[in-house]
Amino acid sequence: MEMEYVxxxxxxxxxxxxxxxxxxxxQKKMRDEMNSYIVExxxxxxxxxxxxxxxxxxxxxxxxxxxxxxxxxxxxxxxMKKISDMVSPQGVLAVCRQNNSVPSSSNRLLLLxxxxxxxxxxxxxxxxxxxxxxxxxxxxxxxxxxxxxxIRSTQGSLFRVPVLKANLFDYINKLKARNILVYGTCLxxxxxxxxxxxxxxxxxxxxxxxxxxxxxxxxxxxxxxxFIEMSGESESLNVAVAAAIFMYHFKI
Numbered sequence: 001m002e003m004e005y006v007x008x009x010x011x012x013x014x015x016x017x018x019x020x021x022x023x024x025x026x027q028k029k030m031r032d033e034m035n036s037y038i039v040e041x042x043x044x045x046x047x048x049x050x051x052x053x054x055x056x057x058x059x060x061x062x063x064x065x066x067x068x069x070x071x072x073x074x075x076x077x078x079x080m081k082k083i084s085d086m087v088s089p090q091g092v093l094a095v096c097r098q099n100n101s102v103p104s105s106s107n108r109l110l111l112l113x114x115x116x117x118x119x120x121x122x123x124x125x126x127x128x129x130x131x132x133x134x135x136x137x138x139x140x141x142x143x144x145x146x147x148x149x150x151i152r153s154t155q156g157s158l159f160r161v162p163v164l165k166a167n168l169f170d171y172i173n174k175l176k177a178r179n180i181l182v183y184g185t186c187l188x189x190x191x192x193x194x195x196x197x198x199x200x201x202x203x204x205x206x207x208x209x210x211x212x213x214x215x216x217x218x219x220x221x222x223x224x225x226x227f228i229e230m231s232g233e234s235e236s237l238n239v240a241v242a243a244a245i246f247m248y249h250f251k252i
Contacts (some may be wrong), residue, residue, distance in 0.1 A: 036095050059084070122152065128157070133247060183246075
């Protein structure tokens with residue numbers, strides 16, 4: 001059966017589709033209602049297409065794209081500026097389907113408790129991709145995964161690292177039932193440098209909110225709590241930097 005192609009042109013910023021896209025890129029409520037989100041720029045759109053998550057392509061009338069996709073909306077410059085989240089629109093966007101899941105067989109995970117900065121979350125996802133972690137489980141009060149700043153910060157790793165928003169208390173207990181070692185992070189834990197991780201491939205690392213760290217209720221569930229020794233005068237590390245150090249320590 002041949003693919004049916006739909007190519008529509010939209011010039012008015014008052015078009016109902018344009019209003020929907022504008023809300024989709026700016027409002028979490030709309031993203032949740034539609035179970036969709038928008039990515040912007042050639043690199044991210046190509047990654048989304050490879051992942052099979054694209055529902056619609058939106059392309060500026062000035063762009064001569066080579067995308068082979070069945071539903072393409074060509075839009076005027078005014079429309080592109082209306083829906084873009086960037087100061088200088090890149091001329092191509094995609095509406096994508098959300099994918100909130102982590103395989104139940106995942107053995108190398110990050111657990112995130114209340115991360116609030118979009119850049120931090122995006123960087124953590126990108127680093128998890130670099131160190132071959134199976135997925136990320138976020139607490140329900142973590143920043144929206146599909147915030148445009150999060151998406152840009154992942155540089156496409158969002159499409160390779162499964163991410164789930166869940167009740168961390170329940171999830172940690174499920175991991176322990178599967179004999180996955182859960183390491184918390186806090187200032188009064190064991191120095192990370194003392195830990196021999198050469199044979200530990202089944203691990204979950206729990207990282208906390210930028211200001212408050214990991215909640216005590218979660219730290220009481222872990223197998224052990226760790227901290228990163230520092231020789232300078234800074235009291236703490238940025239959570240994305242700390243996550244990278246822990247993931248490097250547990251690399252395979």
